[in-house]
Amino acid sequence: MSQLDSPFLFYAAEISYFSGKVRPALRYKRVPYAEVLCTAQAMREVILARTGLAFIPIVVTPENETWQDTSDILDALEARFPAPPLLPETPLQRVTALLWEIYADEFLILPAMHYRWSTPEGSTKARGDFAANSGDVRSSQNFADRMSGSLRALGVLPETLAVIEAHTFDLLDRLEAHFAQTPFLLGDAPSLADCALMGPFYAHLFLDAVPGRLLRERAPRTCHWIMRMNSPDPSARGTWLADDALAPTMRPLLELIGRDAVPLLLDGLRDFETWADGRPEAHQVSPPRASGFHRTSLRGVEFPRYTNAYALWLATRLFDAVAALDTTARAQVDTAFAGTGCAALIDYQPRHRLRKQNFQLVFEDARAKTA
Numbered sequence: 001m002s003q004l005d006s007p008f009l010f011y012a013a014e015i016s017y018f019s020g021k022v023r024p025a026l027r028y029k030r031v032p033y034a035e036v037l038c039t040a041q042a043m044r045e046v047i048l049a050r051t052g053l054a055f056i057p058i059v060v061t062p063e064n065e066t067w068q069d070t071s072d073i074l075d076a077l078e079a080r081f082p083a084p085p086l087l088p089e090t091p092l093q094r095v096t097a098l099l100w101e102i103y104a105d106e107f108l109i110l111p112a113m114h115y116r117w118s119t120p121e122g123s124t125k126a127r128g129d130f131a132a133n134s135g136d137v138r139s140s141q142n143f144a145d146r147m148s149g150s151l152r153a154l155g156v157l158p159e160t161l162a163v164i165e166a167h168t169f170d171l172l173d174r175l176e177a178h179f180a181q182t183p184f185l186l187g188d189a190p191s192l193a194d195c196a197l198m199g200p201f202y203a204h205l206f207l208d209a210v211p212g213r214l215l216r217e218r219a220p221r222t223c224h225w226i227m228r229m230n231s232p233d234p235s236a237r238g239t240w241l242a243d244d245a246l247a248p249t250m251r252p253l254l255e256l257i258g259r260d261a262v263p264l265l266l267d268g269l270r271d272f273e274t275w276a277d278g279r280p281e282a283h284q285v286s287p288p289r290a291s292g293f294h295r296t297s298l299r300g301v302e303f304p305r306y307t308n309a310y311a312l313w314l315a316t317r318l319f320d321a322v323a324a325l326d327t328t329a330r331a332q333v334d335t336a337f338a339g340t341g342c343a344a345l346i347d348y349q350p351r352h353r354l355r356k357q358n359f360q361l362v363f364e365d366a367r368a369k370t371a
Ligand SMILES: N[C@@H](CCC(=O)N[C@@H](CS)C(=O)NCC(=O)O)C(=O)O
Pocket: 016, 017, 018, 019, 054, 055, 056, 057, 068, 069, 070, 071, 310
């Protein structure tokens, strides 16, 4: 087999949130790939060595390029394997897919982490899964300590557990209603929105001990969607809804995102931008992963949450898609989102812009500020 015939290597883990986002895309697009277990050794010798980051998943291409960050990986896959597509070209479905990506990556981490780590049963199974994956019990337990230790920073606190669970129940009920009418979020074919939702739903909510029971009891259609996402039907010829439409059952989902997730995400973005306005000399070029804490709220419960630079980078994908719309398309998007609560995020005008350089976030205005 020549170098170019050799498969893409997907360094991932069954129990990893973000691996669950990319795996369905690789399968759906029929990418020739091999999944490589992210053992402690692979983490050291491949992932850290190539990216300088301890994040999974990564993809190593047949040309020996490294793709890191699930959003960049999905963009690269879309460019290299355009058919079948995952990112809609039409305005409303494109903006909707990018909104789901932010919601799934940045907000659903709350229920995903809560249900994995908040109970002895959940935590015991997750620790066992981590050890099985890693092959190095001690380092896997250190990693488990770090992950379970991040709950406070994420906002998974004794006072937020009830509202996180209430959000999850509402989400499951609305997804069940949606999947009763439509096989995927945007119609008869998967999209970026579905892939992103598989992040929290596969490794955490479906495979973990406590939410796994909840999903199987309360959300059978959503469970079937998870199975279909992971085993895409090669004979399927479905498409997204015609005329850039959204299903009527998408509306209650957007209202849920707009009511609960959008205010929390905006609190984080605003706090990061305030920090970035007056950032210290040491961070003129590159922000730290967390720049401090801010106050936010969920269903009337106020709590502190860490401020995360990455959320701005991710949201910029949505802001750029919105900025690229012509007047007619913008009016169509505004009409569809009116009254859902999502408009506040879609309308947000960031003062800062981050890009990637060697897998690190850097400010685009860095030179201007230091000049
Ligand atoms: N934004 C990254 C997030 C990747 C990520 O957080 N991966 C988790 C596993 S699902 C991880 O490796 N976490 C290690 C850590 O947080 O230190 C992406 O989309 O790829």
